Amino acid sequence: VTSLVALVTAYTVLAVLYGGYTLRLQLRRRVLASMLPREAPPLEADVVEESARG
Amino acid sequence: MTRRFATGALGPATAVGLVVFAWAAFVLAPTDRAQGQVQRIFYGHLPSAWVSFLAFALVCGASIAYLATRNERWDGLAAACAEVGMLFTSAVLLTGMIWARAVWGVYWAWDPRLTSFLVLWLLYGAYLVLRGQVVGVERRARLSAVMGIVAFLDVPLVYLSVTWWRTMHPQPMIVVEGGPRMPGVMVVALVVGLVSFSLLFAYLVRLRLQVTALDLALEEEAPA
Numbered sequence: 001v002t003s004l005v006a007l008v009t010a011y012t013v014l015a016v017l018y019g020g021y022t023l024r025l026q027l028r029r030r031v032l033a034s035m036l037p038r039e040a041p042p043l044e045a046d047v048v049e050e051s052a053r054g
Numbered sequence: 055m056t057r058r059f060a061t062g063a064l065g066p067a068t069a070v071g072l073v074v075f076a077w078a079a080f081v082l083a084p085t086d087r088a089q090g091q092v093q094r095i096f097y098g099h100l101p102s103a104w105v106s107f108l109a110f111a112l113v114c115g116a117s118i119a120y121l122a123t124r125n126e127r128w129d130g131l132a133a134a135c136a137e138v139g140m141l142f143t144s145a146v147l148l149t150g151m152i153w154a155r156a157v158w159g160v161y162w163a164w165d166p167r168l169t170s171f172l173v174l175w176l177l178y179g180a181y182l183v184l185r186g187q188v189v190g191v192e193r194r195a196r197l198s199a200v201m202g203i204v205a206f207l208d209v210p211l212v213y214l215s216v217t218w219w220r221t222m223h224p225q226p227m228i229v230v231e232g233g234p235r236m237p238g239v240m241v242v243a244l245v246v247g248l249v250s251f252s253l254l255f256a257y258l259v260r261l262r263l264q265v266t267a268l269d270l271a272l273e274e275e276a277p278a
């Protein structure tokens with residue numbers, strides 16, 4: 001039983017460390033990306049004109 | 055196009071790799087006769103150690119490249135690899151302590167392998183503290199590069215500590231004369247661990263570099 005508890009504890013530690021760090025980076029990337037000013041999306045009329053030309 | 059596909063596939067490949075790893079470590083690999091279930095820690099412990107060595111080798115390589123070229127991208131790569139490498143080094147220490155408690159009866163022993171590995175963790179911890187404290191982009195990059203090269207000297211010491219000194223830590227079992235000293239199916243589980251943890255490392259470094267790039271972009275956008 002001690003052996004099994006140690007095994008489960010070790011892999012829980014790995015999951016928390018790697019999973020936690022991954023989530024932290026992904027959240028930070030999303031927050032930073034949302035803070036960057038976005039370029040205005042093309043107007044619908046522009047898109048229609050482009051497709052008519054193409 | 056190929057590069058974008060390769061980086062886009064990295065996340066799914068890592069996820070698949072980790073699922074296969076879990077299957078290999080818990081199902082495919084047989085239970086060790088001497089140690090029992092706790093020996094399965096090995097499949098996560100050794101690949102984490104391998105990745106930390108790989109990370110610090112990259113820190114050293116990127117630091118040399120920075121000093122040679124003064125290109126800030128190398129400094130960014132060194133910083134990302136050091137941070138992710140510290141994560142894997144911490145995982146090695148923690149899983150090693152849990153395994154040691156179950157097998158040796160103690161969490162820690164001042165053994166050459168354990169001590170040299172703790173020194174490695176402290177060195178790269180100091181490297182990250184240095185990065186956080188030095189003011190000035192060029193000065194920080196230069197000092198960090200020197201520290202990144204010097205700290206790497208501990209890696210061969212850690213690797214060779216089990217052959218140079220008497221130690222409680224197991225001797226090398228894979229890269230030895232006459233081939234691996236364990237059943238083939240255990241070697242397969244270990245190789246799966248090495249590949250999947252290496253993929254995880256690459257994924258995390260890429261994510262860390264993206265965060266750095268966004269940080270820089272925001273700094274440029276901010277009004278002076």
